[in-house]
Amino acid sequence: MTLSMNPPPDWAALQAEADAPRHLASLVGLPVSAVDTPALVIDLDAMSRNLQRMVEFTRKHDVRLRPHAKMHKSAVLARLQMRAGACGVCVQKASEAEVLAAGGVTDIYISNEVVAPDKLERVVALAQRLAAAGGQLAVAVDSLQGVEALAAAWSGLVGMPQPVIDVLVEIDVGQGRCGVPPGPAAVALAQAVAQVTGLRFAGLQAYHGGAQHLRSPQARRDAIAHSVAAVERTARLIQAAGLTVGLVTGAGTGTFALEAASGVYGELQAGSFMFLDADYARNERDPAQPQFEHALFVKAQVMSVGPAHAVCDAGHKSHAVDSGLPRVLPLGSGPELVYFNGGDEHGILRTAQPGQPLPQLGDVVWLIPGHCDPTVNLHDHMIGITGGLQRGTVECIIAVDARGALT
Amino acid sequence: MTLSMNPPPDWAALQAEADAPRHLASLVGLPVSAVDTPALVIDLDAMSRNLQRMVEFTRKHDVRLRPHAKMHKSAVLARLQMRAGACGVCVQKASEAEVLAAGGVTDIYISNEVVAPDKLERVVALAQRLAAAGGQLAVAVDSLQGVEALAAAWSGLVGMPQPVIDVLVEIDVGQGRCGVPPGPAAVALAQAVAQVTGLRFAGLQAYHGGAQHLRSPQARRDAIAHSVAAVERTARLIQAAGLTVGLVTGAGTGTFALEAASGVYGELQAGSFMFLDADYARNERDPAQPQFEHALFVKAQVMSVGPAHAVCDAGHKSHAVDSGLPRVLPLGSGPELVYFNGGDEHGILRTAQPGQPLPQLGDVVWLIPGHCDPTVNLHDHMIGITGGLQRGTVECIIAVDARGALT
Numbered sequence: 057m058t059l060s061m062n063p064p065p066d067w068a069a070l071q072a073e074a075d076a077p078r079h080l081a082s083l084v085g086l087p088v089s090a091v092d093t094p095a096l097v098i099d100l101d102a103m104s105r106n107l108q109r110m111v112e113f114t115r116k117h118d119v120r121l122r123p124h125a126k127m128h129k130s131a132v133l134a135r136l137q138m139r140a141g142a143c144g145v146c147v148q149k150a151s152e153a154e155v156l157a158a159g160g161v162t163d164i165y166i167s168n169e170v171v172a173p174d175k176l177e178r179v180v181a182l183a184q185r186l187a188a189a190g191g192q193l194a195v196a197v198d199s200l201q202g203v204e205a206l207a208a209a210w211s212g213l214v215g216m217p218q219p220v221i222d223v224l225v226e227i228d229v230g231q232g233r234c235g236v237p238p239g240p241a242a243v244a245l246a247q248a249v250a251q252v253t254g255l256r257f258a259g260l261q262a263y264h265g266g267a268q269h270l271r272s273p274q275a276r277r278d279a280i281a282h283s284v285a286a287v288e289r290t291a292r293l294i295q296a297a298g299l300t301v302g303l304v305t306g307a308g309t310g311t312f313a314l315e316a317a318s319g320v321y322g323e324l325q326a327g328s329f330m331f332l333d334a335d336y337a338r339n340e341r342d343p344a345q346p347q348f349e350h351a352l353f354v355k356a357q358v359m360s361v362g363p364a365h366a367v368c369d370a371g372h373k374s375h376a377v378d379s380g381l382p383r384v385l386p387l388g389s390g391p392e393l394v395y396f397n398g399g400d401e402h403g404i405l406r407t408a409q410p411g412q413p414l415p416q417l418g419d420v421v422w423l424i425p426g427h428c429d430p431t432v433n434l435h436d437h438m439i440g441i442t443g444g445l446q447r448g449t450v451e452c453i454i455a456v457d458a459r460g461a462l463t
Numbered sequence: 464m465t466l467s468m469n470p471p472p473d474w475a476a477l478q479a480e481a482d483a484p485r486h487l488a489s490l491v492g493l494p495v496s497a498v499d500t501p502a503l504v505i506d507l508d509a510m511s512r513n514l515q516r517m518v519e520f521t522r523k524h525d526v527r528l529r530p531h532a533k534m535h536k537s538a539v540l541a542r543l544q545m546r547a548g549a550c551g552v553c554v555q556k557a558s559e560a561e562v563l564a565a566g567g568v569t570d571i572y573i574s575n576e577v578v579a580p581d582k583l584e585r586v587v588a589l590a591q592r593l594a595a596a597g598g599q600l601a602v603a604v605d606s607l608q609g610v611e612a613l614a615a616a617w618s619g620l621v622g623m624p625q626p627v628i629d630v631l632v633e634i635d636v637g638q639g640r641c642g643v644p645p646g647p648a649a650v651a652l653a654q655a656v657a658q659v660t661g662l663r664f665a666g667l668q669a670y671h672g673g674a675q676h677l678r679s680p681q682a683r684r685d686a687i688a689h690s691v692a693a694v695e696r697t698a699r700l701i702q703a704a705g706l707t708v709g710l711v712t713g714a715g716t717g718t719f720a721l722e723a724a725s726g727v728y729g730e731l732q733a734g735s736f737m738f739l740d741a742d743y744a745r746n747e748r749d750p751a752q753p754q755f756e757h758a759l760f761v762k763a764q765v766m767s768v769g770p771a772h773a774v775c776d777a778g779h780k781s782h783a784v785d786s787g788l789p790r791v792l793p794l795g796s797g798p799e800l801v802y803f804n805g806g807d808e809h810g811i812l813r814t815a816q817p818g819q820p821l822p823q824l825g826d827v828v829w830l831i832p833g834h835c836d837p838t839v840n841l842h843d844h845m846i847g848i849t850g851g852l853q854r855g856t857v858e859c860i861i862a863v864d865a866r867g868a869l870t
Contacts, residue, residue, distance in 0.1 A: 168808065201824050359641075360605050376779070378779050378807075400533065418578055434840070
């Protein structure tokens, strides 16, 4: 595992094949003030520090890092993560895997169930292409029917090489979403996978999404202790049945220090640490966890001023609101502003303290999105800048390659 | 004004220039069952009936229909609306206007403020191109600074024709967002517009967004009565100052029957009636308002089944949640299902009554999005079908041309 954030990445080389439209490509080298609003902006300096802290953490704890690319949906950022030390990336959707593979990402894990025969045909075909290029594709299952459908798709493959597909059995460790219950059901599924030619039982998928956003460190510790116990019990049963649990994979930005310390998880899937959204920043930090910085912003502009409020040009077509409204980044000595819902295309800004001056028409405001994943998914491109939001320079245009890749 | 929904539109001709990717284009003519999930699907039969009802309503009430294209962001649907009798469309953003104009839409009103000089340069250049093609572009203002910036952009135009740009003065009729207060401030702004070469004071923009979602007809009547009174008072003052208020434009799907009956509004901007989302369906209907049908759906598939819930493959990257979670369309004799938040890529389904059977792995479910505008903005294409969701056929692929057009 090598760190390559220092010296900083060669963005031009990383994004060589990115196909930014001319009006965006022409921004490179210009000051941040030239970026039209609303726009999604990455503070590359902060993002690089976040990545470096995470790589150092995983190295110190001897776990693999496989960041979730559903967050950034960018082949450039996935490759940057792998260059910095990640073993590969996760995705949630077959089409995300296809798009990232087309962008040069070679090690992809679909940490989710795929059951439609048409999709599974695409998944095994992609596994074949990646294997031929020296890479690999893994996938999760949580039903016998899913294993059978995957096996059927695999047996329909023609040509060489016939890839061996790593299959992770997903157990529900507290999220209440996908996954079989920990225990005997997972053993049966692991055995079913192991019996299929072309599939390899690789271990357990065990992600507790609900635990990520529990605000107190103690609540997160309790939740992940429960997850770890469920994983240990299940792994013992599977091993008693004669199979090896090669890997336990899971964890997110809210809890990964706990999974890393468990001695059970071998791989961390956290993704949001790269950008750190407003919702994750509301978690009370566990001292064991590295400190991350906000690195993703919506640049917006005041386009109307009322008697006691201003209106900016970014609404919830510019940022997702599923985890709350964006925070307004305090800048310099200006008054603290609070963002209120103004609909699809507008944000209402009021001063936090009465009597403070409102921003003026044309002023720039920087928003910290409530939730980075679905915010990124609203944009075709992210504007990468260095040197700070106020006086920085546009360094690169990063395509959100898998934006809208839903299937 | 002519109705041309009967015979039904020639979709192939309407979308001739649409650039659907091959895997979608090949769906045309296939049964709905061939559509991969999740996907945004339009029931074209229901949408056509909605449009016909709206055109009949506006004809009967002698008001113009200028539907808001921020809802569908599609040049094909904008042209369909104009062919059916709409005078043009509204948009919220300069880039939306550019994209729709490139798709053959000739009469566009930016019902929102544009203040950035770079954007205004694009706006006046587009006005010039549309005027040269026999069309027109109008824009709203709510500040002297905005009028001056628009005038400066206009005076920078080179070449012929020099378009005359219709400018609507926005007044805040209850929304508390953009717009000057009704009364003298609007008069001053109208006078400022009238004094600028190249700009024509065309009337008032008066939209009460908050009133659209008031559930009781009486609450909506009260809100719009307030709006109408504010418009009348302002129009009298402007006319007393020697200017003509040629047009009052506004209204949305929740209230348009009220604005139409006011005798004051000359143009209705409702957009959502075409698709009717779950949130608008929660309004108690005013008998004066036509009855619309749901016409926009997310086709989703069950990809995991737990002990007391099923999981479908559509989360809030497939549908917007700002106006609530989607409803599950009841189909045939199956149990009533309720959708719970499952995150970005998943939806949790439970039966409304305990003890009823859950859907099975691979089953299709149809979701009615909470809010159509930002839902459409998540998708690159809409799959147009006829003949019903269960046994229908894919008729056309409609590009969401202005998806992500934020600036």
